[in-house]
Amino acid sequence: MLEGLSFQFPKLGFLLFFFLACEALCPLRSNPIYFPRPFLFGGTEVRTPLWLWIAKWAMITFLIIAVMSPVRENETVPSGGYDVLLIADPASADLRVKEQIARFIARRPQDRIALWIPAKEEIIIPLTREHKPLADILAQVRQEKAQGAVSTQISRFFTTSSEGSGWAVILSDDPAKFVYSLPVGIQTSVVMPGTDPKWGARLDRDHPPYTVQRAGRYFEYYYVYPLFLGFVAMLIYLYGRNQKGLA
Template sequence: MFDGLYFEFPKLLFLVFFFIACESLCKMRLQSLYFPHTQQFAKSSISSSKLLFLLKWLGIVMLILALMSPVKDETYELEPKNGYEIALILDASQSMQAEGFDTSNANLNRFDVVKSIVTDFITQRKNDNIGLVVFGEYSFIASPLTYDENILNRIVSQLHIGMAGKYTALYESLAQGVNLLKMTESNSKVAILLTDGYSTREIDKVPFDVALDMAKKEGIKVYPIGIGLPHEYNRAVLQEIAKETGGVAFGASTARELKQVYEQIDKLEKSEIKNESFTYLNYYYVYPLFTALISLMLYVFLRNKRGKA
């Protein structure tokens, strides 16, 4: 238990000398009465005085140890998993509000259908380290890479249309997906880019060739998915992204086709990802603090009861 234990504030140990000096120089003066023939009572009070002395200094020393904050570095390792590191890049622009994409429920808009299918996809990819990027006028990382499917699905459920603006910064979203994946050590990096529109030239701050070069440099395989009718999204750009990065471009005009696309991507080959380790501080100041409180409480109780300093 005590292996690797150390103090965050070891210099506070010098407080001991302050209390020793106070014990010698700051003796408490009490009013006293003189009684003759008190020697017979002296012996009975010696043992109680020693106990009070022990309790007082035990409390002081334990209190100082608690202030010094004893801690220990605890290491936690995630088990190695076989899978991909995947960036899910989702279009949340205003055009995703179009309804009729799901023939079984025409009242659902495109984004509702996408959220449902992406949630199923995340649930099936239990061994993958998955992150989430959302884009509209700008792009942002909604979730860093994680194996926790429950957290991811909870985040997906809270996404809504227009949360990143109503226009489409398509190339910036690809660059953001690269930023999400470039710090990882896996050799198997995949970005699944889903959109239903064209890049808005006035809004998209990252040029297409720059975003594409970033993905190629990091060895990221991109699977672009265009949803809606073929003329609603830039099919040529999506095909070029897939070709240059070694991925495959898909199109889906209905919810059923989109589900089949994700099922195809789900058949990706597996590769090993190195296990991750985390270190956190485990604090042990509670134990000396508790001992100090008990000791000082007993000291005060016995001193008041027996009238001994």
């Protein structure tokens, strides 16, 4: 609960030592106006109760803490971008297409990207911001016949995606055979890389890469809590001081 709390004016903590010095060196005295020599009457000294002493120092401590202004500094890191699922037909995954996919991934550093290649050795990589492993795995894909087709099951890749951020990019030179069905509510782009060598630039125009914004910092102020506790302690202390025989 107190993790990350700090004080804006920590040097004002010396005020506590000031009050401690006053407590030790400047005891409270009452001017004996009516009875200048009360010891002659044999009166007994009235001791201040413990709860009144605790209330006084709680009041002083909490008010000093409030003056020191406890705060917590938070940082807002802008997040955004698409959740992109790249579905590559292994029959179309020649060297040129793999290089185009790698460049497309490199231009979208703020996107979470998943990869699915239904080859003989199926490749399934969930959404991730670590793009270098994707490029390394993609470079090892061999061109071969597809062992599956795109269906509504691709929606399982977007279980952690916010509404409207899911985007499926299907790369196949024969989409009529490669695509069986598509899920509802997920943006889908079907690309034929063999006949559309500039598909990457076209997709970037339709779905621009997310632009990184500066992180912002703001302070949460908590002085109101010790201020309230100090005010309550002050009321208790004043109540005790006004009671007969306690002052």
